[in-house]
Amino acid sequence: MAAVRFQKVGKTYPPRRGGSPVEVLRELDLQIEDGEFLVLVGPSGCGKSTLLRLLAGLEATTSGEIYVGERPVSRLRPAQRDVAMVFQSYALYPHLSVADNIGFGLRRSRHRSLSQQLQDSLHRASRGLPAALRIDSERERRIEARIDEVAATLELEPLLERRPKELSGGQKQRVALGRAIARAPAVFLMDEPLSNLDAKLRTGTRTQIVELQRRLGTTTLYVTHDQVEAMTMGHRIAVLNEGRLQQLGTPMQLYQWPANLFVAQFIGSPAMNLLPVTVIGAGQVQLGSRKLAVEGPLAEVLAARAGQELTGGLRPEHFQLAPSTNRNLRAEVSHGEALGNEQLLTCRLEEGGHLVQVRVSPEKILPPGTSLHLDIDPRGWRLFDRAGDALPPSRPEAAPPELTLPQLPRLT
Numbered sequence: 001m002a003a004v005r006f007q008k009v010g011k012t013y014p015p016r017r018g019g020s021p022v023e024v025l026r027e028l029d030l031q032i033e034d035g036e037f038l039v040l041v042g043p044s045g046c047g048k049s050t051l052l053r054l055l056a057g058l059e060a061t062t063s064g065e066i067y068v069g070e071r072p073v074s075r076l077r078p079a080q081r082d083v084a085m086v087f088q089s090y091a092l093y094p095h096l097s098v099a100d101n102i103g104f105g106l107r108r109s110r111h112r113s114l115s116q117q118l119q120d121s122l123h124r125a126s127r128g129l130p131a132a133l134r135i136d137s138e139r140e141r142r143i144e145a146r147i148d149e150v151a152a153t154l155e156l157e158p159l160l161e162r163r164p165k166e167l168s169g170g171q172k173q174r175v176a177l178g179r180a181i182a183r184a185p186a187v188f189l190m191d192e193p194l195s196n197l198d199a200k201l202r203t204g205t206r207t208q209i210v211e212l213q214r215r216l217g218t219t220t221l222y223v224t225h226d227q228v229e230a231m232t233m234g235h236r237i238a239v240l241n242e243g244r245l246q247q248l249g250t251p252m253q254l255y256q257w258p259a260n261l262f263v264a265q266f267i268g269s270p271a272m273n274l275l276p277v278t279v280i281g282a283g284q285v286q287l288g289s290r291k292l293a294v295e296g297p298l299a300e301v302l303a304a305r306a307g308q309e310l311t312g313g314l315r316p317e318h319f320q321l322a323p324s325t326n327r328n329l330r331a332e333v334s335h336g337e338a339l340g341n342e343q344l345l346t347c348r349l350e351e352g353g354h355l356v357q358v359r360v361s362p363e364k365i366l367p368p369g370t371s372l373h374l375d376i377d378p379r380g381w382r383l384f385d386r387a388g389d390a391l392p393p394s395r396p397e398a399a400p401p402e403l404t405l406p407q408l409p410r411l412t
Helices: 048-056 098-102 114-125 138-153 169-182 199-216 227-233 251-256 261-266 300-305
Strands: 004-013 022-032 037-041 063-068 083-086 187-191 219-223 236-241 244-249 273-281 284-287 290-293 309-314 319-322 329-338 343-349 355-360 371-376 382-384
Touching (some): 022 048, 022 244, 037 227, 048 063, 048 187, 048 219, 083 169, 098 138, 138 169, 169 199, 199 227, 227 251, 244 261, 261 309, 261 382, 273 300, 319 355, 343 371
Parallel strands (some): 037 219, 037 236, 083 187, 187 219
Antiparallel strands (some): 004 022, 004 063, 236 244, 273 284, 273 309, 284 290, 319 371, 343 355
8 A cells, every 4th residue: 555645746738729728737735645535526627537647647747746655656657556546437348247347457467478368368268168178377366366355345246247238337336446446556546436326326335435445445536526425435635626725634624624715615515604794803703783702713813803804604503593682693584495304594684685504403494584583603603814715723722633544454
């Protein structure tokens, strides 16, 4: 296994038809620890898939260097990089059986002489013959044993003789995973591998991938657009935008302490509510005519920012329904979404007309047009300056602890 490091990596595509060059990645620095499951998220075109393709060797870097372990790989052929990629489209060979798809990379992992190729082919062709007529190949026996091992791990044993057209979407995805893990690479690359599956199958396969990565202990880079996948699968999440790394941290670090407005709006479903506020002094901001308390690690930071206009961020759970008082915010329900275990209300504040989303109990009956009052958790505020950068908390210990990878036994 190996760590992965991107050092000042840039990727620019040449101009076309008189246009300008397209800069996809801009001097990106990123370190993935040995055995870590890192999820890459960001809007379309931000460079997520390009980053995977650069590591796999399917694209060439414009600048910078990529390391797998201590070895620079930017100038190596894909086969020399010791990485395996699982594509969104599965990329299975339709004319090969499941077993041969899993063993495809193993059979091409090293050079063979013509006589070795002939012996291997005869071994496979004579497998159904009586023992006395079979042609033996030690190399093929090792490959077959590895295929059986991988098939058992992914519960593919009954499917080994089928062709891809005879498989469901979830089965195809498991075969694609099997082909990747059969080679026991140093790094797994997964480019939105679950996007073609229905919701129920996606949930089950997501659990399988996480458990498989824990058992194998293989360093994994996983690209997704799905918020649930990002928050539940990875040890850490890297958020990209316009080719730049916006924030790198654990799921709860990004959710609770976003580094800027982009991360605040991108991480979390629904996104963080944003409101224009003015700092009055230590522990207090003003929204319209209402003075609101700020408690916790950001309260002390405000003392030196009296009079400044900031953007205040609040997650939907930081609003609570409350009785009418002078300190609460009056609002009207615009829309409601019943999600089973909770309701998500979209409310318009009476003063300022700002829309906010609020989590409430599913038992509440609040149809559109209902007037209500909202109380704000004073410890829920996250504050951002005019440049969109988050105000850092006064006490570093307020943020969640740094990543510590679990020490798990690895499947050999």
